Amino acid sequence: MSDSFESIVDAFQPVRPQPGNLPGPAARVILVLCWLAVGLLPILLAVGDVKLAAGTVGTPGTLTVVSCEDLGKGRYDCRGSFAPDGGGAAIPVAASPDSEAGDVTRAQLAPEGDRAVKAGATGVVAALTLPFVGVAGLAFLPYVIMYFLGARRGRRAAVAAGALVTVLGVTGMIVGMVAAYS
Template sequence: MSMSDSFEDIVDAIQPGVKPRPGNLPGPAARVVLVLCWLALGLLPILSAVGDIKLAAGVTGTPGTLTVVSCEDLGRGRYDCKGGFAPDGGGAAVPVDASPDSEAGDVTRAQLAPEGDRAVKAGTAGVAAALTLPFLGIASLAFLPYVIMYFLGARRGRRTAVAAGAAVTVLGVIGMIAGMVAAYS
């Protein structure tokens, strides 16, 4: 038994059953479902981050200072951080949830959510951190135009769609990295 036979046995064990032939595509209804699922997968991170972007940009919420008091290790790299938020207009500090990427003792400019239960980093760093998920959504949508063109059988423009998809993916990854750096700095 050669190495390639062993490899094929492993692949067959993981993917049993009939192997699809090249050019064998799902039916039209399945294609629509696949595109809609892909679109939802890409748009949900973008839509779910709108509130945090508005908050970090100062469009909503109350400006002030966040002092992280404690961070509890929940295991598997997860943390629950608590802090006190002192509004710029004065008044008593409000106990709030802080970002899990905080450390006890951190003092930062922040915005208090209208609900009054959490505060997020404000300013450019806060906006960059809030844009991490939208950049993930953008990166995940990058090759959707190519797939739609492929499903429709379009021949013209597919190379351009691949090049644009690669460029948008790179942009999305750079945005995610910048957002994560901003969140942890």
């Protein structure tokens, strides 16, 4: 083999860290805390949208998407008209960017009155997309903690559980995105 090919192969070979190559205890704690923050943040940020889509907060009604403006690079800004179930004047609101002009759907008006989201099971599943991102991101954290602590027992089970939780998280993300766009 040539030297350049060997260096490319060596770059992709997993290297087992030696005890002296691991980050120090303080860095390990910081890494785990950062990993926790990145994994838990999507879950915490979605609580309001899940409550709204489930109907525990907000005003029920009907959302009619009036317009969607293409902002470029696959981004859209959609506007709609929300008609509350209790009657009254229609309220101009922001609609989900995955909407299309002319869509009419059951929705919940946010307590702030500035946006409306799909209500019911479809809305809840769509709102759960972001929490599933966090679940998938946290899947292998137990294994990493065990590795940092030098635990030998249970690491294979942690890898198997991490793989299972990752599959669950990715599946939830896909189902949520399908629900959001249906």
